[in-house]
Amino acid sequence: MTVRDALNQALDEELERDEKVFLLGEEVAQYDGAYKISRGLWKKYGDKRIIDTPISEMGFTGIAVGAAMAGLRPICEFMTFNFSMQAIDQVINSAGKTLYMSAGMVPVPVVFRGPNGASAGVGAQHSQCFAAWYGHCPGLKVVSPWSSEDAKGLLKASVRDDNPVVMLENELMYGVPFEMSEEAQSKDFLVPIGKAKIERQGTHVTLVSHSRSVGHCLEAAAVLVKEGVECEVVNLRTIRPMDVESIEASVVKTNHLITVEGGWPQFGVGAEICARIMEGPAFNYLDAPAVRLTGADVPMPYAKVLEENCLPQVKDIIFAVKKTLNI
Amino acid sequence: MRSPSLEEGPPVTAVLTREEGLHYYRTMQTIRRMELKSDQLYKQKIIRGFCHLYDGQEACCVGLEAAIKPTDHLITAYRAHGYAYTRGTSVREILAELTGRKGGCAKGKGGSMHMYAQNFYGGNGIVGAQVPLGAGIALACKYFGKDEICLTLYGDGAANQGQIFETYNMAALWKLPCIFICENNRYGMGTSVERAAASTDYYKRGDYIPGIRVDGMDILCVREATKFAAEHCRSGKGPMLMELQTYRYHGHSMSDPGIRYSKKDCVNLLYWLIYIQGLLSG
Numbered sequence: 053m054t055v056r057d058a059l060n061q062a063l064d065e066e067l068e069r070d071e072k073v074f075l076l077g078e079e080v081a082q083y084d085g086a087y088k089i090s091r092g093l094w095k096k097y098g099d100k101r102i103i104d105t106p107i108s109e110m111g112f113t114g115i116a117v118g119a120a121m122a123g124l125r126p127i128c129e130f131m132t133f134n135f136s137m138q139a140i141d142q143v144i145n146s147a148g149k150t151l152y153m154s155a156g157m158v159p160v161p162v163v164f165r166g167p168n169g170a171s172a173g174v175g176a177q178h179s180q181c182f183a184a185w186y187g188h189c190p191g192l193k194v195v196s197p198w199s200s201e202d203a204k205g206l207l208k209a210s211v212r213d214d215n216p217v218v219m220l221e222n223e224l225m226y227g228v229p230f231e232m233s234e235e236a237q238s239k240d241f242l243v244p245i246g247k248a249k250i251e252r253q254g255t256h257v258t259l260v261s262h263s264r265s266v267g268h269c270l271e272a273a274a275v276l277v278k279e280g281v282e283c284e285v286v287n288l289r290t291i292r293p294m295d296v297e298s299i300e301a302s303v304v305k306t307n308h309l310i311t312v313e314g315g316w317p318q319f320g321v322g323a324e325i326c327a328r329i330m331e332g333p334a335f336n337y338l339d340a341p342a343v344r345l346t347g348a349d350v351p352m353p354y355a356k357v358l359e360e361n362c363l364p365q366v367k368d369i370i371f372a373v374k375k376t377l378n379i
Numbered sequence: 380m381r382s383p384s385l386e387e388g389p390p391v392t393a394v395l396t397r398e399e400g401l402h403y404y405r406t407m408q409t410i411r412r413m414e415l416k417s418d419q420l421y422k423q424k425i426i427r428g429f430c431h432l433y434d435g436q437e438a439c440c441v442g443l444e445a446a447i448k449p450t451d452h453l454i455t456a457y458r459a460h461g462y463a464y465t466r467g468t469s470v471r472e473i474l475a476e477l478t479g480r481k482g483g484c485a486k487g488k489g490g491s492m493h494m495y496a497q498n499f500y501g502g503n504g505i506v507g508a509q510v511p512l513g514a515g516i517a518l519a520c521k522y523f524g525k526d527e528i529c530l531t532l533y534g535d536g537a538a539n540q541g542q543i544f545e546t547y548n549m550a551a552l553w554k555l556p557c558i559f560i561c562e563n564n565r566y567g568m569g570t571s572v573e574r575a576a577a578s579t580d581y582y583k584r585g586d587y588i589p590g591i592r593v594d595g596m597d598i599l600c601v602r603e604a605t606k607f608a609a610e611h612c613r614s615g616k617g618p619m620l621m622e623l624q625t626y627r628y629h630g631h632s633m634s635d636p637g638i639r640y641s642k643k644d645c646v647n648l649l650y651w652l653i654y655i656q657g658l659l660s661g
Contacts, residue, residue, distance in 0.1 A: 074522070100522065106552070111511045111545025118515020121500055122452065122529075124522060145505050146512060153493040155486035158500065 056226040058200035059089045062207040063127070065239050067097055070125060073211060076103040076116055077129030077166075086131050087167065087226055113139035113164070117146045117216075120162040125211060130166035133182045133220060140185075147216035148191035163210045168196070168220035169263065169314045170363055176351035181315030183262065186218045187291040187324070193245055194291040196220045198266040200230040202289055205243025213245060220291070222264045248295040250302070254284030257308040257373050260299055260325055262288040265312045265364060272369035281373060291321060299325060300334040308376050309342040312364050317346040340376050345369060382582055382620075385589035389607035393599045400653040403445065403598055407437040407646045410461045413470050414629075417460065417477060421633045426477045429504075430491045433461040435628040438645035439562055440465045442601025443530060447609055452520065454500040454513045455532035457492040458562075458627075462532075466499035507533060507540030510559070514546045517557035517618070528556040528612045530605075536567020538581050547585050547618070554617035558608045559585060561622045562595065568631040582622035595623030596645040599652075 053061075066073050079086045081094035081104040094102040105112040109130070116128035130136045136143060147160045169181040186194045193215050197203040203221065210217035235241060251266060252273055259269040266287045273283035284302050288294065303309050309329060311322035322344035329335055329342055348362040381388040414434040420426045433440070440461035443453070455462050463473050468484045476483025477491055484494050494502040500516060503509035513531025520527040533543065538561050550557050561581040565572055572579045582590035589611070593604040601623060608619040625645075630637030653659055 103553075106545075106548060108542075108545035108549065110542040111514075111549055114508060114511020114542060114546070115515035115518060115549060118454075118500070118512035118517075119519045119522070120515070121512065122516040122519035124519045141505055141508055142511065146503070146508055150501075153485060153489045154495040154501070155484075155488045157485070157495050 053200045053232045054227055054229045055197070055200050055203045056087070056089055058204040058232070059207055059221070060091055062204045063090060063093060064096070066208055066211040067093065067101055072123065072125045073127065074101045074103065074124065075127045075129065076105055076112060078105055078107060078131050080104060080129050087223060089226070109135050109138040110142060113142040114146060116162055117142050117160060120147070120160045121150065121158055125161050127163045127165060127211065130164065132178060132223070133166055133168040134178050134180055136164065136166070136182065143186070143216070143218065144189050144192070148189050151215070152191055159214045160216050161214045163217050163219060165207070165219035165221060167223035169222055170347070170352060170359070171223045173354055173356065173359060175354050179352035181313070181347065183220055183291050183313070183315055184320045187321065191216070192292060193217045194220065195245055195289065196262040196291050197289065198225065198263055198287050200232055201236045202243060202287070204236060205241055206245065206289065209242040209245050212242070217245070220263065225264055243289065246290050246293045246295060248289055248298040249287045250284065250298070251287045252283065252285040254282040254306060256281050256283065256306055257310060257377060258284050258286060258299065258302040258306045259310050259312060259369065260286045260288060261312040262291060262321065263314065265314055268364065268366050268369060269312055271366045272373065275366070275370055276373055281377065281379070283373065294324070294328070296328045296332065299329065300332055303329060303334040304337045307337050307339040309338065310345060310369070310372050310376060311342070312345045312369060314347050314363055317344060317349055320344070320346055322346055343372055343376055345372055380582065380592035382590040384587060385591065388591055389604045393603050395599060395653070395656070397658045399445070400649070400658045403441050404646070404649050404653060406441045406465065407598070407649060409470065410437045410440070410464055411646055413464065413473065414460060417474070418629065418633070420478065426491070427479070428490055429457065430477070430633040431458040431631065432627070432629040432633070433458050435626045435645070436562060436564060436595065437461060438598040438601055438649070439595050439623050439625055442598040443560070443605050445598070445602045446605035447528070447530065450498065450525070451527050452498045452500070452516045452529040453532070454503065454509050454516060454529065456503055456506065456509055456534060456537060458534070459492065459494055459502045462499060463494040463496060463502065466496045468494060468496045507537040507542050509533065510537070510540070510543045511546045514550045514555055514557050517550065517555040518553070520556050526613055528558060528609055530558050530560055532560045532562060534567065535561060535563040535565065535572050535581060536570070536575065538584060539576060547588055550618040551588050554615060556612040557618045558605070558612055559588070559618060559620045561620070562625055563622055564625050564627045566631065569635065569637065582620055585620040588618050588620050590620035590622065592622045592624065595625030596643045596648060598645065598649055
């Protein structure tokens with residue numbers, strides 16, 4: 053099942069399960085979704101549950117948050133997270149902080165979802181990763197799925213969570229098919245928010261990643277195994293609250309840490325992981341400094357060769373592993 | 380005064396019973412005294428941070444509340460103490476919140492700008508952000524189908540925020556049961572309306588949304604206009620806009636020493652009205 057179909061199934065199941073759930077965003081209804089994630093849903097559920105909005109991010113995001121405050125459970129789609137910047141005040145100040153400011157009186161059960169990060173040749177203004185931006189803020193939960201199971205389970209868990217959740221999908225992953233376990237096909241399949249998954253067991257080095265980069269880590273691991281290097285690949289799944297314990301346990305085992313992400317290096321996800329490892333018990337188990345592989349510190353260029361080289365590739369991961377292990 | 384998109388306006392006469400008159404008077408006086416006390420407490424440094432006082436505008440919050448039901452919804456910006464009171468929070472809880480005590484309505488975690496109650500969504504610090512929120516609450520009202528409406532308040536300063544126009548568009552498009560209410564107290568912080576707005580006809584800003592301009596110092600005007608607007612929304616005709624012309628007696632906040640001179644006092648206005656009508660005696 054592709055990530056797209058997994059998301060579609062999750063939306064369908066949650067809309068069916070709870071009357072209070074509804075979807076709003078640009079082109080989500082009659083167009084079947086800009087990226088076809090909501091295909092067929094408007095036909096099935098109608099105007100009341102699937103709402104096409106005008107191009108008014110700040111306005112419709114505020115409307116989604118207000119609806120959540122008044123007891124509904126909206127799913128607010130951003131065509132890409134780049135456009136969420138226009139509405140970021142509503143996400144952080146209205147959604148993220150209200151439960152706290154009201155001392156628990158006003159919960160805001162809203163899900164903000166859409167594609168995040170680089171795509172293919174869409175240029176600088178359409179390629180930014182917002183994991184660090186939203187991950188910085190207490191009051192929000194932030195998830196970042198890689199596989200179809202991740203996508204389905206995390207979306208369902210996000211809808212059922214009473215907190216505002218930012219779900220950072222990836223456009224290039226939408227068409228990628230994955231095996232779905234028996235369990236993952238159930239209508240109550242949830243992936244817990246705040247728990248990372250070990251995608252591949254290893255002993256020599258820990259590769260921590262989220263979203264599309266997880267796939268690159270696994271590809272690198274498949275090449276490295278031929279040279280006798282066993283990589284442990286950790287799929288974060290959740291950016292906030294981050295499952296530091298799982299990373300620590302892995303580092304204690306492998307003694308080497310490399311973080312891999314598509315976002316910019318400064319103040320990023322990798323920076324946070326390194327800081328947390330330093331502050332905790334796993335630091336004493338490191339045999340080499342932790343390394344961050346990130347997107348290049350430039351606005352994303354358009355030309356294919358430039359764009360490819362602005363993101364961590366499989367060969368970069370292999371190189372970093374060898375350097376860290378001194379081989 | 381009403382915008383061209385409205386065929387008829389609210390009634391120009393009203394009935395005021397003795398009970399109502401005394402109740403409104405008592406409520407307005409309570410808010411007046413609570414705000415003046417807050418002024419003192421702030422100067423004694425017992426209240427910290429921001430403190431935006433509502434004295435002068437009491438006829439607005441009391442008049443609005445008189446026209447709606449407790450099951451209706453209301454959201455405003457940061458000049459919210461009056462609304463916290465009319466929406467059911469006690470003076471004790473308000474002052475406890477202002478002074479950072481756990482007995483405050485937000486256990487001391489919110490402060491002046493973040494007070495909430497049943498069907499009262501604050502208390503919002505970011506100018507204009509509460510307007511899309513209010514339309515969202517109205518969307519929920521329509522979704523649940525319980526005949527409830529949402530009063531969405533903002534000031535003359537906020538009226539120039541882009542997100543308000545985005546909200547007007549969606550509220551009208553989807554016929555949301557939302558009354559947009561501009562409390563025009565002539566100043567956005569230190570800037571007078573003439574220096575901030577190319578058009579100071581705030582009741583017309585909604586363009587295709589019918590709007591009325593109301594004397595916000597006369598509680599009966601506020602009440603009758605709101606009843607009219609509420610009926611419009613409840614009947615499924617979509618949103619309405621009301622501009623309440625009012626005055627604040629303090630500066631924008633306690634950091635603003637600005638003194639505003641106003642001949643009108645809405646509390647006195649009501650007092651004399653009920654006195655003249657002979658409602659006080661007996």
